[in-house]
Amino acid sequence: MEKVLLGFAAALAVGLCAIATGLAQSRIGSAGAGTLAEKPELTGTIIILLAIPETMVILGFVVAAMILYL
């Protein structure tokens, strides 16, 4: 039972963070697409901005790893 709960907790840690990252990326993505239509020279900056919210899911992953392996 404890193993199941640990697995569930780890899944929650990654899953919720992934949803949050997805939401943030969808907004940045749509704004970025609008920006690129006007200023294509900002492609690099937009790609970097798009990668920024991934920190959340990385943190979620670290927490999940700690739940499962520590």
Add this chain to the structure above:
Amino acid sequence: MIVAMSKVEIIGPMELLFPVLDQVRSLGMFQVEQDMRGFVDKEEEKAFQPVGLDKKTLTERLYFENLSARIDQLATFLPKLPLRCSYLEPQSVVATVADVIDKHTALCGGLCRLQDTLRGEREELLRQTAFLDALEPLFRTAGEGMGLDFIGVSLKSSEAVDPLYQLISRLTDGAFAFVTANGPEGTVIVLITVPAGLAGQVRDVLNGERIPELVFPASIGQLPFPDKVKKARQRISDISGELERINAELQRFAARWGPTYHCVREWVLDRLGLLTTTVAIHKTDFCFFIHGWMPSPDVKKLRAALNGHFCGRVIVEEREVLEEEMDAIPIAIRNPPYFRPFELFSRILPLPSYRSYDPTPFIGIFFPIFFGMILGDVGYGLLLLVGALVMLKLFRTRRNLHDAALILLVSSCYAVVFGFLYGECFGGSAGGWSLLKKTCVIERSRSIMPMLAFSLSIGVVHITLGLALGLWSALRRKAARESLAKFVSILMLLCLTALAASLFTPFPYPVRMTLNVAVLAAIPLMLLTGGLLAPLEMMKNVGNIISYARIMAIGLASVLIAQVANRFAGLTGDVLTGAVAAGLIHVINIALGIFSPTIHALRLHYVEFFDKFIVYGGRRFEPFKKTS
């Protein structure tokens, strides 16, 4: 790397101003500054006057500006052809060009306008031909007769046919013929034949009902309906011939005159550049003074060139750069050949300020390592290496793609090296390959926590290096408080890292106690030097270090996808199907393996690392040089 710049003053007799400017421009290493502040003492400023343009020079400048604008206008009429080299000396033909350019512009402009008119007419005729094609069989049905008039209309859909029929029937008391045919894009073409006396009334009513009659271009508008089709086709053919003739004439003109106009334009722009720069120069009663910036290593070259050319009559003097001028120094960036391709990534960022650092060498050192650590697969690395070599061969002349290929080449080498260390080849573990077994240090897919600790320790090193560079930068700027704040941050970060490590590895009690005391002592020091926001800054640093966990996380995702591909191949039960399925998944993984490590390695630099020590806001070094 940011090139050291020198504040330079060039002094010479007034009569040598233009020859000196021409020489400086041909060397292309000096940026002229209009502002005299910092170059001359305040008390002496009154003795200097800007070199105003005399009447003759001003006339010359206006003449060249006008000529350049007229050449540009003529160029808009000419087709873009590869230009041959002009053998004429531009200066000798400027006057001739100025004389004939209006005639040429009128000729080419007239041809272009005629071309536009003919194109418009042809397009209109082509559009009408579609309707005429539909109308042609209707004439045969309607027949020809004296005293009859034909009205052609186009309806959007067949539903409008019946109401129109009723309307015409009412207007003509049944004295009409009404035939329909399908037109282009779902329209219905209707030909109405009515007695000539009723035609006007029918047209008025149709206009009132907003049913437009088909209108034909003037060239065929007056013809009887049956002749329209024939005439329209004939006209389209004539127009095409005429357009070809005009195009050939314009091409002949461009081939004959284009090179001359091009070389005259280049010469005029060069001359204008010289005259425009003159405004930024100052003079006394006898001398001119040119102030500006140039790369320090080039000062000797400039001095030698001017000495040689003007026999020591022109002096090049280096001035002391004042503290308050540091932010105004233009930024020139020159990197060794290995780092140069990585400028592709640093160009995305704003220019650093003069006392800060060029990000290119840091990207050049750490980016391929991070890329290799994330991808870390011998097979993938070798494939990317081959891909990079092919790109290098294909894109020799396209700078950005060539640079990208060089970056991929270096990064794929690191991917191969880390592939050996991880013991991975196309996701296969070290167990299956004897060579990989020997070189394997850690298996990523089975050592999650050690890899996480490794990634975080990379983060600690990288962030601490960033803070140390920030400390050095603050010391160079003589910002004592900022330096102390950076130093305390480094101390705090290292103590926290050691304390975190002590949770996993037993540390001796005195060491642990010392660390605790150091952290407690650093907190008030941090608040004193960094203000109330300092703890938040420290939290940000810790968050930045945790962000380096992506090195392990994305690498793990890559190796797991590769393993899934291999298992998938085994599950199919057929060699060919398995190979195709595995190959497809591996191809997707390789594509992700290029994109993902690039984005994340760059992000670690731009967001986490450079934030610690690079100050942006420099202005680009733009030397005075020939435009052509």
